[in-house]
Amino acid sequence: MWAFRRASHPLRNHGLSISILRVHSPKSDWSCFGDNAVIVKSSQASPGRYPSLERSYCLTSCTHRLSMGSRCLSTQAGAESSGEEEDDAFAELEEPVSAKAFQKGDSADESDNELVSELELSADEDAEKASQNELDLPENETESTKKKSRKTVKSELFEAINSAPGLSVQQILDKWVExxxxxxxxEISLAMFNFRRRRMYGKALQLSEWLESSKRLNLTEGDYASRLDLIAKVRGLPKAESFLNKIPESFRGELVHRSLLANYVTASNVTKAEETFNKMRDQGFSPSSFSINQLLLLYKRLDKKKIADVLLLMEKENVKPTMLTYRLLIDTKGQLNDITGMEKIVDxxxxxxxxPDIGTQALLAKHYASGGLIEKAKAVLKEMEGGDLKKHWWACHSLLPLYAELGEADEVERVWKVCEPNPRLEDCIAAIEAWGKLKKIQxxxxxxxxxxxxxKISSKHYSVLLKVYASNKMLAQGKDLIKRMADSGRRIGPFTWDSIVKLYVExxxxxxxxxxxxxxxxxxxMKPMYSSFMSLLDHYAKRGDVHNSEKILYRMKQSGYTARIRQYQCLLNAYAKGKVPAYGIRERLKVEGVxxxxxxxxxxxxxxxxxxxxVSDLLD
Structure with missing residues (x-):
């Protein structure tokens, strides 16, 4: 079960030595522990807390695992998060490439999406979506919902609220009852599902608040967890923390704390996320796959040296990996071009x-292609098609950009023809992106x-074509599209700004x-997206423009984005390119926790x- 912890390469140079005694199974390459103990020791043990995990323990009941013998595990303190080349095989976890394996809403209004740009902190959107589904809120999308027909799941209550923008949700609901x-x-769960699917969190929160004030239903812990999640998204984490203290004690259980943990992770707040995780353990909640995956998501972005600690904790607590766990680690190996390690995790x-589901298969194909293993990539894509693409139509929106990545224009055309008679919105978005990659603008x-x-598409969907124009340096066409968007009355928000910024930058x-x-x-x-700032910072840094690089970094902090290695790498590059001495830069990094x-x-x-x-040495 824990083959992925050290698949393909021993880890080095981290100062943490872990010796593992394993008994080999004569039947296969797997090792079976049975009644044999696994002893893990560290001088850094701090029992019962995280991130300084206790590392001296025994496991007596484990399932099959890859046999690795006695190894030296290391988690370098200097692991980075931007994808720069490093020496260690597993410490250098990188951001995943979005396989777009999850369905997006059929329509979305950016006016209801003012405070969700935290999702743009990294390329982890698929993993974020998967972890939200794992949260198990009452209105979360289920597998049966995903696999229904192409039609949107209908909700009469949602339609009533959404079709009356001039009225408050409370007024609409009061009239509904009258x-x-x-x-x-x-009906409430279905309406909530539709609001969340479109990221219309403000209206979902109003519905939740009315539900409590009207006392129409007996609330459950799941309802409170959903409310806390919506408050965090709409009003911010401090308000969510205050709400947690107001929840009746009998409903202040694990699910509510999971909701808070997930939002801290989304906001990349390491300190608060670790505090919440530890609080959950102090209250007697055993680490779950959900909370463990949240830590993996967090450290994958911000503090990679702790990934090995998370895997040790999973092994100690006998927490079984989920599809999301495997996906994160498969993507890690793929980003490192460690194809052998990636395949061992699949094994x-x-x-x-x-x-492996469609999303995981898409990651595999992406990394095979990036590693130059074109035939393996094509083989995975054929598996995704399932022998009959018309019966596996939900794979189309993943296949389109992947075939485009391989430069297979004929395959993109073939897949699009399957979708063309009755395409979903996500199929169209994927097709636009695919044709754009192939420079087939028409x-x-x-x-x-x-x-x-x-x-009735939103400005977010205009931005898809706008990004095609940007990547192909078609400034005039981009300006025309922006004007067309404005003339149509579409509200221009962070998604559109991001596309406009990239249009001009390119x-x-x-x-x-x-x-x-x-x-x-x-x-x-409104809060600009992380990627909008980074587009500017990257280009100012390449010019050696220290003044503007510092300005962008300051504006990111003012907008609420926490300091990350990627930002300071750009800043240091600006100083180096500009041949400007950086006084006090080490002290700044220390203060920022970088x-x-x-x-x-x-x-x-x-x-x-x-x-x-x-020369200076001689003169001294």
Whole structure:
């Protein structure tokens, strides 16, 4: 079960030595522990707390695992998060490439999405979606819901609220009751599902608040957990913390704390996430696969040296990995181009009887392609098709961009023809992106026009074509599309700003992109996306423009984005390119809680104003 912990390569240079005594099974390459103990020791043990996990324990009941013998496990303190090349095989976990394996909403209004740009902190959107489904809130999408027909799951209550934008949710619900219509838990859950699917969290929160004030239903812990989650998304984490204290003690259980933990992870707040995790353990809640996966998501982004500790904790507590656990670790190995390690994790999955889903298969195909293993990538794509793509139509939106990544225009056309008679919105989005990658702009525009005629799309969906124009440096066409979007009355929000910023940046007009983002955020009082800032920071850094690089970093902090290694790597690059000494930079990194990686240490040495040279040594 724990083959993925050390698949393919021993870890090095971390200062944590773990010796494992294992008994080999004569039947296969797996080891079976049976009644034999696994002894793990560390001088850094701190019993019962996280992240300083207790590491001296015995396991007496374990399932099949890969035989690794006695190894040396290491978790380098300087593991980085940006994908820069490092020496260690498993410590350098990188951001996953989104396989877009989950269904998105058929329509979305950015006016209801003002405070969700935290999801853009990384490329972990698929993992975020999967972890939200694991949270098991009452209105979460179920497997049966996912596999229903292409039609959106209908909710009369949702339609009533959504079709009356001039009225408050409370007014609509009061009238609903006055008209003699029944409020059932099924109807509420269905409405909530539709609101969440479209990220219309504000209206979902109003519905939740009305539900409590009207006392129409007996609330459960799941209802309180859902409410806390919505408060965190709409009003911020401090308000969610306050709400937690107001929840009746009998309903303040594990599910409520899971909800808070998930939102801390989404906000990349390491301190609060660890405090919540430890609080859950103090209250007697055993670590679950959900909470463990949240830690993996968090440390995958921000503090990779702790990943090995999380895996040790899973082994100690006998927490079984879920599909999301495997997906995160498969993606890690793939990003490192460790194809052998990636395949061993897949073997471990199969040994546990867990079959890779579409999203996991998409990751495998993506990494095979990136590693130059084109035939293996194609073989996985054929598996995703299931022998008859018309019967496996839900795979289309994953297949389209993957075939485009391989440069297979004919295959993209073939898959699109399967979708074309009755496409879903996500199929159209994937097709636009695929044609854009292949530089077939007319085909992308044709799909967009069809999408425009079929659905009432939001500015977010305009942004898909806008990004195609940006990546192909088509500034004039991008400007025309923006004007068309504005003329249609679409509200322009963070998703659109992000596309506009990239449009100007790719056209070489970085100052214009900066000006647009500044004016947009000031006028609309909305939080720009992380990627919008990073597009500007990257280009200012490449120019050696220290002043503007510092300015962007300051604006990111003002917008609420926590310090991350990636930001400071760009900043150090700006100082190096500009040949400007960086006074006090090490102290800044320490205050921000950023541990320099090896590549950053080289940058720091280069821009050190007090560095010694051969000449300075002679003069001294």
């Amino acid at each position: 008209d003699g219509k029944e409020i059932t838990r099924e 471990a999955m199969n040994a546990e009887g867990i079959k 085909e992308a525009e044709a799909v967009f026009e069809r999408m425009l005629k079929t659905w 056209a070489g007009e970085v100052e214009k992109a900066d000006s647009v983002l500044t004016k947009a955020s000031q006028q609309n009082q 541990t320099p990686t090896r590549s950053m240490e080289a940058q720091l040495a280069q821009i050190d104003p007090f560095k010694k040279t051969l």
